[in-house]
Amino acid sequence: MQERYEIRLAGEGGQGLILAGLILAEAAAIYDGKNAAQTQSYGPEARGGASKSEVIISEGEIDYPKVIKADVLLTLGQEACDKYFHELKKDGILIVDSVNVERVPTTRAYKVPITKLAEEATGRRITANIVGLGLLVGLTGVVSRKAVEAAVKARAPKGTEELNLKALAAGFEKAEELKKEG
């Protein structure tokens, strides 16, 4: 793995992207033994408004904790996609929720109906963040599956662990499918 791997999760407040970032950082730092820094940015509103979460993963020390040029951008909303696409590396990976993002700025993107997959897997749209996380980890291998599963178990609200693991598995399954398609 390269020295510094930068992940940005962007969408709207309430979609659970900050939690997804926290789980990813914990998977890397605690369960995979790497270094990780997770930061967040959101507006003063309690719900809605732009929200993003950034995770830097590295084998070495992390100084600047924010994304400079993202290796991966996962976006659950059109506005976030438009805003952050240009801060993606040339060969960076773009993953969009095709339920919410109609106009995708490149053909080289993974367009996945993340919200729909969440509904199918758990019956709850709100698990889209975890489906997205499974998809992201499945496609990039940035942390091990074991690590992200352990982190989901540890950080999911009490009583929703199984539900969230189901959502995660749905994301991984879709990633495998996409990789086979090439």
Added chain:
Amino acid sequence: MAVKLMQGNEACAEGAIAAGCRFFAGYPITPATGIAEALARRLPQVGGKFIQMEDEIASIAAVIGASVGGAKAMTATSGPGFSLMQENIGYAAMAEIPCVIVDVQRGGPSTGLPTAPSQGDVMQSRWGTHGDHPIIVLSPSSVAETFHLTVQAFNFSEKYRTPVILLMDEVIAHMREKVELPSAEMIEVTERISTDVPAEWYFPYDEAASDVPPMVSFGEGYRYHITGLMHDRAGFPTLRLDEINPWLTRVFRKIERGLGEIIMVEEEWTKGARTVVVAYGCTVRSARHAVRMAQGKRYKVGLVKLLTLWPFAEEVIEQVARTARRIIVPELNRGQLALEVERVAGRNKVRRVNRADGEMLTPQQILAAIEEK
């Protein structure tokens, strides 16, 4: 203790507990709420008290009262609340009552940018309360450092009988990083100096024995007076010049004598550096990245990280100014600590890099200043 992924706010709360803090009074405000949240959970577990007050003025007042009662006490707030606390911070300085005030800086003025980082309270942390007064201000640049500097803030406040301000920022407060908290026996904790002289011989501001007079808690049978007015050794108001001047000299002298331990600075690659970046708080992170990038381009550049902002690290900056051709001061404000660096190093040597729009300075912005001819 196990390795954990932790936010700066949580590390601050854990540092407070480790330092012996057993009282917190506060009023929730982004981005400092995490500290109150964590202490609301943690303090009862260790026999401490957590109180949510009606506002920030009451919060700092309760903290001062708790400290007089013998507890190590803390509050945490952000810009608007910090403004409200200023008068009582002066009271704590005047009455020499140890306490820790955490200010997690956000964009200002007024309610400003509640969720965005800033370093706009640097001057307020020094001069926010009126009148000449001693103060110590510490500023962490990582989650782990937040833990250690919180412990240090309590130690200094108890040792020097002074309010200490921990000046954080939104990035450090909300950022999650891997930290390994030291076990309790690895942490050095300072207790305030008390005395067991007979009650009738006790003078709370008697400087005969030490610049930091022993402090006895209320409720232990010692009756004495505390006031925000200039006071004599017994704590009663005075207008006598031979009591006012010695008091003023002593409260500044007690800090000056401790400068060796109070001023904490870390130098990285400064030996032989032609350009030196002086940074603090979250901006250290951008600065270090920029310095490494510049070194990759063969620039001779170093970094001075200030952990103590006030009193200002004059000697260190003087030393750097002797050898470096240029000093760069990046800050998330329109130039506050740069004023001090300029005062010591001279305006010609100093380049400011400023940003106050609620975003962190990027490494590229600082690199551009390093590369500037």
